[in-house]
Amino acid sequence: MTQLALVIDLNVCVGCHACVTSCKEWNTSGPAGSMCDDNPYGQDPTGTFFNRVQTYEVGEFPLTETVHFPKSCLHCEDPPCVPVCPTGASYKRESDGIVLVDYDKCIGCRYCSWACPYGAREIDEHQKVMKKCTLCVDRIYDEELPEEERKPACVLACPTNARLFGDVHDSESEISVTIREEGGYQLMPEWGTKPSNHYLPRRKTRMHIHDDELERADNPLNKEQRKPHGPIDEPTLDDSTSW
Amino acid sequence: MNPAFSVIFLTTLIGVGQGLFLALFTGQSYSAVKLLPAAASAEFYSIGGLIALLFLVGGLIASFFHLGHPERAWRAAAMWRTSWLSREVIALPTVMGLLFIYALMHYMQWDIVLFTSEAGAELSVSLIVGILGMLATFALFLCTGMIYACIKFLQEWHTPLTVINYTLLGTASGFVLATAFATYTAPGLLKFFGIWSIIITLTALITRVASLLRNRSIKYKSSAQTAIGVRHTKVKQITMGMMGGSVNTRDFNHHMSALFFKSIKWVFLLLVFIIPSILIWAGIEEANRTLLFSAFIVQYIGLIAERWFFFAQANHPQNIYYQTV
Ligand code: SF4
Ligand code: SF4
Numbered sequence: 001m002t003q004l005a006l007v008i009d010l011n012v013c014v015g016c017h018a019c020v021t022s023c024k025e026w027n028t029s030g031p032a033g034s035m036c037d038d039n040p041y042g043q044d045p046t047g048t049f050f051n052r053v054q055t056y057e058v059g060e061f062p063l064t065e066t067v068h069f070p071k072s073c074l075h076c077e078d079p080p081c082v083p084v085c086p087t088g089a090s091y092k093r094e095s096d097g098i099v100l101v102d103y104d105k106c107i108g109c110r111y112c113s114w115a116c117p118y119g120a121r122e123i124d125e126h127q128k129v130m131k132k133c134t135l136c137v138d139r140i141y142d143e144e145l146p147e148e149e150r151k152p153a154c155v156l157a158c159p160t161n162a163r164l165f166g167d168v169h170d171s172e173s174e175i176s177v178t179i180r181e182e183g184g185y186q187l188m189p190e191w192g193t194k195p196s197n198h199y200l201p202r203r204k205t206r207m208h209i210h211d212d213e214l215e216r217a218d219n220p221l222n223k224e225q226r227k228p229h230g231p232i233d234e235p236t237l238d239d240s241t242s243w
Numbered sequence: 244m245n246p247a248f249s250v251i252f253l254t255t256l257i258g259v260g261q262g263l264f265l266a267l268f269t270g271q272s273y274s275a276v277k278l279l280p281a282a283a284s285a286e287f288y289s290i291g292g293l294i295a296l297l298f299l300v301g302g303l304i305a306s307f308f309h310l311g312h313p314e315r316a317w318r319a320a321a322m323w324r325t326s327w328l329s330r331e332v333i334a335l336p337t338v339m340g341l342l343f344i345y346a347l348m349h350y351m352q353w354d355i356v357l358f359t360s361e362a363g364a365e366l367s368v369s370l371i372v373g374i375l376g377m378l379a380t381f382a383l384f385l386c387t388g389m390i391y392a393c394i395k396f397l398q399e400w401h402t403p404l405t406v407i408n409y410t411l412l413g414t415a416s417g418f419v420l421a422t423a424f425a426t427y428t429a430p431g432l433l434k435f436f437g438i439w440s441i442i443i444t445l446t447a448l449i450t451r452v453a454s455l456l457r458n459r460s461i462k463y464k465s466s467a468q469t470a471i472g473v474r475h476t477k478v479k480q481i482t483m484g485m486m487g488g489s490v491n492t493r494d495f496n497h498h499m500s501a502l503f504f505k506s507i508k509w510v511f512l513l514l515v516f517i518i519p520s521i522l523i524w525a526g527i528e529e530a531n532r533t534l535l536f537s538a539f540i541v542q543y544i545g546l547i548a549e550r551w552f553f554f555a556q557a558n559h560p561q562n563i564y565y566q567t568v
Pocket of ligand 1: 072073079080082099116
């Protein structure tokens with residue numbers, strides 16, 4: 001079985017919101033109609049977004065670190081939002097594990113948004129139906145697009161390549177290998193929702209320079225000068241094997 | 244959570260309707276086994292049933308205000324296998340239908356005694372309809388309570404006490420109304436309903452206080468650490484990814500001061516339990532209609548406060564992602 005998902009690398013995300021804007025742009029222009037956007041340039045702007053980038057400060061000043069944290073529906077393997085839906089508008093696709101809302105069936109009761117611990121569902125206050133990330137289901141299978149563009153809009157937009165897309169059930173896929181080898185983890189594992197999206201932790205990248213890398217070890221005189229060499233007819237230092 | 248008045252009115256109004264029906268049915272079954280003199284007139288059951296039905300209809304109308312697309316509400320019956328909300332959508336009309344039949348049978352005096360025991364206890368068709376109605380009523384209480392109790396990460400709600408409280412509070416308000424109503428149509432049953440009202444109200448006080456105590460010492464399983472997966476004791480949110488707020492900041496918070504929130508608790512404890520019990524006690528002594536109706540009204544206002552508090556108290560883990568509100 002396939003389970004499509006995203007892997008988001010918190011070590012790389014710079015919090016530029018490119019995924020947020022590209023997501024909104026793609027999905028507001030889609031066949032499902034626009035996603036509401038009130039007062040976009042005025043006071044108290046509000047609207048529906050599938051994806052948001054938040055920022056957290058970890059640690060205590062001055063030893064702090066800034067973590068940019070993109071958040072969208074995690075396409076849980078055991079999604080608590082689906083069984084509570086009274087109409088069947090919310091469902092999880094057998095074929096690829098994407099959790100979707102059928103906007104024509106949704107009655108806008110908001111119950112599913114109560115049942116998602118991550119706050120990933122936002123009701124569209126104009127269309128009055130529940131909306132959430134679709135993993136760009138309308139582009140990842142679009143054969144009119146060149147193969148490399150059949151990915152969610154956010155993944156294509158990310159300038160730092162912090163977002164990877166693939167099948168977490170295929171143990172050899174790029175994202176499965178990354179999750180396995182880079183310490184990928186799930187959000188709020190305590191609720192047993194088994195999110196499909198994974199996050200990669202912050203990692204410190206340090207350069208280690210050892211003293212012997214600064215100083216030549218093959219320098220018996222400890223001096224930066226021309227190497228000593230014997231008479232011209234004897235073997236050179238480089239010919240010798242005993243160093 | 245942000246208490247929605249549509250849901251507050253839905254749950255409190257159908258609670259009164261269900262409770263009133265249970266009261267009528269209790270009266271009838273007690274008289275059927277001759278524990279009570281058949282003091283109630285046919286109007287007591289028929290008009291009482293009609294009033295109960297009106298409360299249920301009122302609740303149903305209120306519920307439509309909660310929906311974004313009420314014209315599609317019929318779809319909500321589809322997923323009864325998994326969704327308590329869907330089950331409620333089926334149970335509510337079932338109760339209404341049975342209640343309608345029950346009230347009509349009493350109004351038209353269509354009733355056949357199927358069986359009379361040696362001691363004189365009678366089993367009649369209306370009693371059977373009443374039994375079915377009672378089962379449906381309890382099923383409806385269960386559904387309503389489970390809608391909230393089944394969400395495990397809303398830890399304030401995820402307890403059997405939620406279902407118990409919905410049942411007892413609804414039943415109590417219905418019995419109080421039945422007591423007031425009995426002054427017109429069944430004065431002989433006044434004491435019977437009055438005493439039951441007080442007993443149920445005080446039982447509900449015990450279970451509601453139990454849930455308040457339970458919720459006082461809740462340990463939340465989610466934290467900012469599990470929410471973003473960073474293992475550090477100090478995690479502080481700086482931005483929520485938006486400046487003007489969103490559904491997430493509006494729907495999941497009560498937006499009232501801590502003082503207001505706390506005072507509502509004392510308000511409802513007083514209005515739902517203490518004052519009505521006193522009013523009923525005084526009212527049944529002298530069959531004082533004003534006292535008994537004010538007991539009902541005071542309790543109903545208290546129930547609105549109680550329901551507000553019930554919603555406002557629930558702390559949704561998604562709020563961890565929206566801390567800078
Ligand atoms: S993240 Fe929320 S909306 Fe998405 S599948 Fe999981 S529970 Fe459902
Ligand atoms: S808001 Fe729509 S999708 Fe969500 S539970 Fe209600 S009907 Fe289902």
